[in-house]
Amino acid sequence: MNVMLPGTDKTTSVDPAPIISLRDIRKTFYRGTLAVEVLHGISLEIQAGEFVAIMGASGSGKSTLMNLIGLLDRPTTGSYRFDGSEVAALDADGRALLRREAFGFIFQQYNLLPTESATANVEMPAVYAGLPHGERVKRAEALLTQLGLADRLDHKPTQLSGGQQQRVSIARALMNGGAVILADEPTGALDSKSGEEVMRLLHDLNAQGHTILLITHDHDVAAQANRIIELKDGNIVSDRPVEHHGEHAEPIPSPAQPKRPERNRKTGFAPFDVLEAGRMALQALRSNLLRTLLTLLGIIIGVASVVAMLAIGDGAKQSVLDRITAMGTNLLLVRPGAPNIRQSGGVTATLTAADADAISAEVGNILAAVPEYTGNVTVRTGARDYVTQVNATTAPFPVAREWPVAEGIFFSESDVKSYLPVAVIGQTVVNNLFEGVDPIGRYVLLNNIPFQVIGVMTPKGATPWGADQDDIIYVPLSTGMLRLFGQRYVRTITVQVQDVTRINDTQEEIRQLLIARHRAEDFQIRNMASIIETAMETQNTLTILLGSIAAISLLVGGIGVMNIMLVSVTERTREIGVRMATGARRLNIMMQFNSEALAICTLGGLIGVALGLSVTWLFSYFGRPVIFSAEPVLLAFFCAFATGLLFGYLPARKAADLDPVVALAAE
Structure with a gap:
């Protein structure tokens, strides 16, 4: 110059x-x-x-x-x-x-x-x-x-x-x-x-x-x-x-x-970097397709397990709750015997039909108080004999239990007062005694005493503990106590509460009333709402257990991804050196390798969700209770996404920390 x-x-x-x-x-x-x-x-x-x-x-x-x-x-x-x-x-x-x-x-x-x-x-x-x-x-x-x-x-x-x-x-x-x-x-x-x-x-x-x-x-x-x-x-x-x-x-x-x-x-970070990292990640995964598919398998199984197990668990929980709910969610069951003392059998002479009348008359927030006495009888019609249960009760029973009559009518209060020998039967009894025949108006013998069938109850199904609720016959309390069982004490008083939010207060009022009548606490009161709550907690625990087992498989899949990515970093050390020599910063290298792990887990998550939903649908097709909901699906997918970020970080950091000179000299 x-x-x-x-x-x-x-x-x-x-x-x-x-x-x-x-x-x-x-x-x-x-x-x-x-x-x-x-x-x-x-x-x-x-x-x-x-x-x-x-x-x-x-x-x-x-x-x-x-x-x-x-x-x-x-x-x-x-x-x-x-x-x-x-x-x-x-x-x-x-x-x-x-x-x-x-x-x-x-x-x-x-x-x-x-x-x-x-x-x-x-x-x-x-x-x-x-x-x-x-x-x-x-x-x-x-x-x-x-x-x-x-x-x-x-x-x-x-x-x-x-x-x-x-x-x-x-x-x-x-x-x-x-x-x-x-x-x-x-x-x-x-x-x-x-x-x-x-x-x-x-x-x-x-x-x-x-x-x-x-x-x-x-x-x-x-x-x-x-x-x-x-x-x-x-x-x-x-x-x-x-x-x-x-x-x-x-x-x-x-x-x-x-x-x-x-x-x-450009020296800073831009969305462009993310797009390029994603493109390079997909190209790298495509270049080694078999290893990518094997790595995907762990994530797919993990996500599918989470989706399927949570859906099946929720379905089982709902099935149990539906069965309990079918018995009534606003009920109080009063049984004879002191609290926390298990009865050895027979009837404890503490509850009477008069107690039910007193509860209806003196306690507020009551829709009905229904006394019940249940026992086994032999029922006969024509040449057929069948052992079943008879429930002697009162007219408000269908209302209290929210269990309507499918055919015919239920007996009335006047029928109870008149000691009429009438019966309302369950669907299982119909199937065993009246196959192909309309039972309304026909007579059956209960312990050799004739009763006329006036109604058939709506099918109810099994209880949560497996008992068939339809295998039963209902008769008026007065008739059953006098002619079938010879008893004046009842086994249960079912109380239907009007306002469920006040059920605990109502329970305490009944307790105080019966203590005053009996001069002792010789009875037990069970709250159906608390039973449902306990059942729900139990089912939630089981669902969490199933989800945890599935999550472990997802964790194993994530560890597999990390292992494969570490191997990939070792195999591609020279490539990393070349990228660094051409201007790649640590952030670029980290984003590329983390994007590869993220791409594997995201793709595996999508396939796993589809597979999990397919398995769940298959279970429902064969009659198993399942519940399809968005929460387990989103949870499983985002867990897979987080797995990619978490388990891809260590290999990505290892790649970014490589010395360019050492990386270029790698074989």
Whole structure:
């Protein structure tokens, strides 16, 4: 650059500030307690637009120097200024951002992702720079076309020759601009013709203004640069310009205006990152389909188990509650015998029909108080005999128990007072004695005493403890007590409460009334509401148990996902290094691998929900009680989603914490 000297009319040439400036750079590696210093105080400057070859034998430190210059590693001590800014102490993300803005890497082994096309490999740096998909595809295709690969855009690395793969690597290095191109033995794995093509491309890039740093041990390759820096045992032993004479058949072009890295690109987090992470995650899962399906299986089974078991558990709970509710939810059952004393059998002479009348007359909030006496009898009609139960009760029984008559009528209060021998029978009795015959108006013998059938009760089903409620005959209390049982005491008084919210107060009023009548507490009162509450708590406990067992299978599936993801990180260590070299930050790597775990668990959750609902439907098809509801489905799905986040975090963090240099060196 020409500048005017102060106080004169003369100009002089002044070199601009170097793009790379190293001062007393040292690098020490530690192997346990052993410290090995590889670089011993390296100092050098490289101007923008130079073509520099760094030479040295194996172990001389040239690859370590390249890693430091390319910000894949950091020096132990010393100053590294890039484009005028100190960068030696940058953290991992800071180095990643600068690599993305300023550097392009060309590796000896190409380091292309085997599952991606040539275009996708070239796109990679622009993904982390935040370039929209359409724009980066267009730029990647343009670069590949310029490098003679227009007919290989969709080819994967295994479908390309070594020279073609290296050209894809060069296009990738240029994707974000690549002000500085770091070429590590770019011709080392190529035949001579392909090597010449790669060197010609590097000269062309240098002529366009790119700074080229060529790492090589080949003197002939190094001689094509404009400057050679030679390393030996971690020291610079030679730094000389190269004068090109007639020995080169093709002249080395002069560089154009040197390229400086573009700044102010995207550095923060954006929704775009999530979308790209998801896209890359799906691509990675597609590339290893069998392992993905096996990993999905654990999540599918876990989610399906949660959905099916909770639906079946809720169905069983509702079935039990329906049976208890069918007995009446607003009932108080008064039984003879002192509280907390189990009766050994027979009838305890404490309750009478007069007690029921007193409850109806003197206690508020009562709809009905029905005395009952139940006993076994033999019923006969024609040539058929059948043993069943007879319940001697009063006219309000159907109202108190909310159990209507299906056919005929129930006996009235006048029938009770008149001691009429009439009967109302249950559906099971009808099925056993009157198969295909209308029982209304016919007579049956109860313990050889004739009773006329005047009604048939609505089918009720079994009790929660399995007793058949339809296997019974109802007769007037007066008739049954006198002619069938010879008793004046009752077994039960069923009290129907009007306002269920006051059932506990009503229970206490009845208790006090009966204590006053009997002068002792020789009875027990059972609250049906409390029975239902106890049954519900029991069923909830069983449902939680079933859900917990299913959740354990989901947990096992999550552990399987974490295990597979850890294996995936180990297998793809080099890929991670390549992504870091092209500008991926820790956040990008974490998002990619966590997205893979999340994609597995989300897809497994959806399939598991569908499978669980199918199993539940199958149970209902065969008559098992189930309840379809959104809560278990959403719970199972979001548990699977959370499993992906939780169990994907550790593998993702392990991937993000990898050192780029170590990752690139992985086999």
